[in-house]
Amino acid sequence: MKFSTKPALALFLVLFSFQCINAQIDANSLFALPRATNTEILSITAPNPGSLVYNTDDNGIYKFNGTNWSAIDDTAKLKSVILNRNGGYNIPNSTNTYYNFPINNGHVQYIDNDIFQVVSNGTIRILKTGIYMISAELSTSNMPAGNTKYIIAAFRNNNLIAYLNRGSVSLTNQDWWGSTGVVMYNLNANDLISLRYVLNAGQTLHGRLMNIGITKMN
CATH class of the missing domain: 2.10.10 (Seminal Fluid Protein  PDC-109 (Domain B))
Incomplete structure (x- = not known):
């Protein structure tokens, strides 16, 4: 008499598969x-x-x-931190004096907490070593007439490392004005990055749009 092996083979495969699925993986x-x-x-x-x-x-x-x-x-x-602030605040300024961007943890739009920590106005702690892209934007609705010197700069641990933008704006009348800039820099874990500005406006300026963005590239 001839017996079929197909049912037995099928049962063996089912039991083998069940054992493999339930086996503890080392x-x-x-x-x-x-x-x-x-x-x-x-x-x-x-x-x-x-x-x-x-x-x-x-x-x-x-x-x-x-x-x-x-x-x-x-x-x-890519890992990023984005701080953004709209109008309704003053931008303090004095001749050839650096001020931190008045933007802080209350203005965080997005943050990767594994990479960044917002410490204070315009200052962010870097938590991991790598190459970073740093950007900043500053604008006002009442830049005075005449020539006004401006600087947007990045500081690492209170040392100037880069100018994102600098120059002189010349206006015939009081008007809106803004500037932005970007820089790439190799940073170490626990570095403190501060975004600061110089505005020789000689009067209180009304802030319009302000932004800081830092992205870890690798």
């Missing part, structure tokens, strides 16, 4: 990528194109494309 048997900080990754000598590494600063996977390391998963998207 964490030590999982495939794991090398782990490294930003600094360690950038110091790797001549990595092969296609190499993968887990970035412990960004908590994401990076791939080497033959020239640069780039994030390949959603957990390593």
Whole structure:
């Protein structure tokens, strides 16, 4: 008599699959990528194109494309802090004197708390080492007539590191005015970044739009 093996084979496959699904996975048997900080990754000598590494600063996977390391998963998207303030405030100023942007934790539009901490007016603490893009905008509704010197600058730990914009505005009549600028800079964990301005206006200015944005690029 000839017996069919198909039912037995089917039962075996079902039981085998059930066992595999319910088996406890040993964490030590999982495939794991090398782990490294930003600094360690950038110091790797001549990595092969296609190499993968887990970035412990960004908590994401990076791939080497033959020239640069780039994030390949959603957990390593650009990290930002955005502060924005609309009108209804004064902009203090005095000849050739730096003032912090009057914008603080109460004006946060978006923040990645793993990367940034708003400390005080115009001052943000950087929590992770990396390359950052820093931007700032300042505007007023009553810039006086004549020539007015202005500066928008970035300070790191109270030391001037960059002018985002500087120059002189010349108006025939009191009018609206604004300026913005961007700079890229390599920053370290616990650096304090302050955005400051100089306005030689000689009068109280009415703030209109003010913005600070910092984004971690890698």
